[in-house]
Every structure is written in C-alpha cells, then in structure tokens.
Amino acid sequence: MNTKSVSTLIFILITFLACGQTIKPKQSILFDKSRNREIPIAVYSNGKDQKQPVAIISHGYGGGNTAYGFIANQLVSLGYYVVSIQHDLKGDIPMPTSGDIMVVRKPYWQRGVDNIQFVIAELKKIKKNLDFNKLLLVGHSNGGDMSMLFATEYPDQVDKVISLDNRRMTVPRTRSPRILYLKATDTEPDPGVLPTVDEQEEFSISIVYLKDGKHNDLWDGASTIVKKEVMGAIEGFLK
Template sequence: MKSSILLGLALLLASCANSSRRAAPTAQNAPVAPTEMVTEQWALFDSARQRAVPVLLYRPARSHSKLQLKPAILSHGYGGHNTDYTFIAQTLVAHGYFVASIQHELPTDAPMPTVGNVREVRRPFWERGGQNILFVRQALQRKYPGVDFNDLLLVGHSNGGDTAMLFAAEHPALVARMISLDSRRMPFPRAPRPRILSLRSADQVADPGVLPTPAEQAQFGITIVQLTTTIHNDMWDGATASQKQEMSAAIARFLG
C-alpha cells in the first residue's frame, strides 16, 4: 500500500515536504524485519554560504519507543542525484537508520575538473560537500533531537564517497561508520574510528594509496567487498535486482 503525506517543515527557510510510504525490504541475510518507510523532500538553505542544500529524508513510518534511531547521511556520485539510492536507503531504514540524502551539485555549479592532479583539483568540491554534510548534520540535530548523533553513518558513491572520506578525516569524532560505494580518489582513514565498509566495482580500480592494505584492513577493522558482476556506474537504483541484493546483503552484514 502506498499513500501520500504532505508535511510542512521550516528550518532557516521554509521548506516543502512531499511524503510517500513504501515497504523497506531487508537485504538477504539481514536480521531486521521489513519496515514501512516515509520519504520527505527537505529544502534547506545555508545562509552562511548563501547556498541551497536540498535533502531527501527517509525514515521509518512508525516510531518504536524502545528504539533510538541512528542518523545516516548519503552522498551521491558526481552527475547523479540524491534520489538515486532508494534501495540503499531502504536497507538502512530497515536497520534503524534515519537517512538524509544530500543533493551536493546544483545547476549553477561549475563542472568538476577532469584534468590535472585529481586530489588537488577536486578537493574544493569534496570540501564543499563536507560543508554540506556538516550543515545537514547540524540541521538534523536541531530538528530531530531524538536521533542518536553519536552513531553517525556516512554513505557515499564514487565522488560522494571521496567527500565522505575527507569529512571523516577532518571530523573523526563525528563519524562512527562509513560505507564507500567504490570511492577511488581520497585515501581511506587508517584509524579504528570510523569503521569502514567499501564495496568495490568489477570494472574500476582505486588510485594508489587509496585502499588500505590487507594488514591495515585487519588492524583497523576495515571491510573490503569485491563485487564480481556490478560495475562502477551500476551502483545506484539503476542496478539489476540481483546486483541490488548483493550490495544490500553486504551492507546488512556490516550493520548487523
């Protein structure tokens, strides 16, 4: 059963919310029962930077008084949209997460450079994304004080994963866990916190020094999962049912 809910939210500037409910199926082997999910469009505006920060929220349709929700912030790949990862959000919601998917790129933004030293020319874009993450985290914390922000999860695909890696390196105390969907440029933190899962595509390789060595993986509890049939550009809602199942199952094991 699907229904629509109109919700009004106001934070900094007025925002409009279009809500829908859908079942959030758990991934294969996930220990959590299916959960009905509500989605909301949340239009935020960062007055300090004079920048719009659109956010799509996913949360359980019914709250459970004995369960404190955990926050997750999702960052899309370059050229993508914050609406492109619903199957990931469904898995997270089924595991007790309140998910905020940020639209990092705006139509007025300059294109990301494709030549030069990648870590240098793209770093300003990752830093801008990190500012978005920090702003959204603070906005969520004010609006939803019942969510446990000591257990923040960051999820990012490709360039969004690079953004999350830089944020975790700069704000390690704010991030408990991370899921990288084939991020390739920004080196992974080598530290006990955050705990990291990285799903690696079948067709792309990371730059030298990005991925931890097997010894570092063991030392810091970093989990690397090699996908055999999913390419880099299929790690979103456009994936096949079997590809989604494989990715969701890996995420469920990591969160379980």
C-alpha cells in the same frame, strides 16, 4: 522455524522492501546563509518518534539524492533515520577532470563535507530524538570521496562509513570510524586510496570485492542481483 530460516526470511523481506522502495522520501530544501547555498535533502524515515541513529547518503557526481532508494530503505529497515543530500546544483562549476586530482577536486569534496556538517547541525535543531553518536556515512563514487574526507577531518563525529567504490580520496587508516569499502568490478582506485592487506588487518577495514557490480551500477538502476549483493555486504557490516 530454525534460526537460519528466520535470518533468511528477514533478509528476503529487507530485499523486497528495499528493491520495492516502499518508503518514498520527503524532500525539502535547507539554506546555508553563511555560504548562500541551497541544500536539497531527501528524508527516509519509518515515521516513528523514537531514538534513531542517523545515516547520510551522498550521491555520485552528476547524480541525484533520490537515486539510492534501495539502500535508504534497507537502512530504515535496520533502524536508521536516513538523509540523502543533493550536493550538485544547477549552475555549479563542473568538477575538474585533469591535473592533480587530489588537489583540484578537494574543494568540491570539502563543499560536500560542509553540506554534511550543515545538515547535521540543522537536524540537531529540529529532530531531538536522533542519535548522532552512531552516525553512518554512505557515499557513491564522488560522494564516497566526500564521505572519506569527512571521516578524515571529523573522525570523532562518525561511527561508520560505507564507500560505494570511491576512487580518489584516500581511505583513512583508522579503526574509528569503522570502514566498509565496496569495490566495483570495472574500475581501479588511484594508487594509495585503498589500504594494503596489512593495513586492512591492522585497522579492521573491510573491503568487499563485488562479483557483479560495476561502478555506475551502484544505484537504483542496478539489477536485483547487484542490489542483493550490495545489501548483503551492508547488512553484514552493520550487524
């Protein structure tokens, strides 16, 4: 079997595992005493006691932290220990839909950033075998906004960021962390969110224009075609 055939077989296997969600998440609730806030998490792991890089997934607004199993499973197959955070809780004040979005929504993104920082701190206490030097953030829509804000505020803590069509928070113009932006077919980000062509080249920021994926399709409810397209872009970026 030649190298191309082996690569194809590996990708098919990854696709099968991710779409089938073979790894069921272990769910638990952390508690941040400083903010008096519960932080539910879903952990996807191969169960092996080995040094693993960490990936943190942040869901879209109104979504759930177990709704991105196909991506979580793919990341596990690529060697990551994956934690998906539930940012929205029952009783939270709804996110504003009017006004200066960058201003009125930033406190909600900041809460997400604080959640991610707290989860990282807790994991460092209880999972000594994790490698936080290669931290990967993945976020869909509002979760992508949180991830981009985290990368802006704490660039030294992040190795890579993958946005599933975040539309509000500016993509940081930086070479580190490395950034992949998956652009949906049916939405447009706010002016200035995406880097220009020149900025993409200067900072090596990757933007993939999806052929089939709509903004609200970028989760487990997506078609096999969309999932394969998303997973292909992620695999190419991480490898």
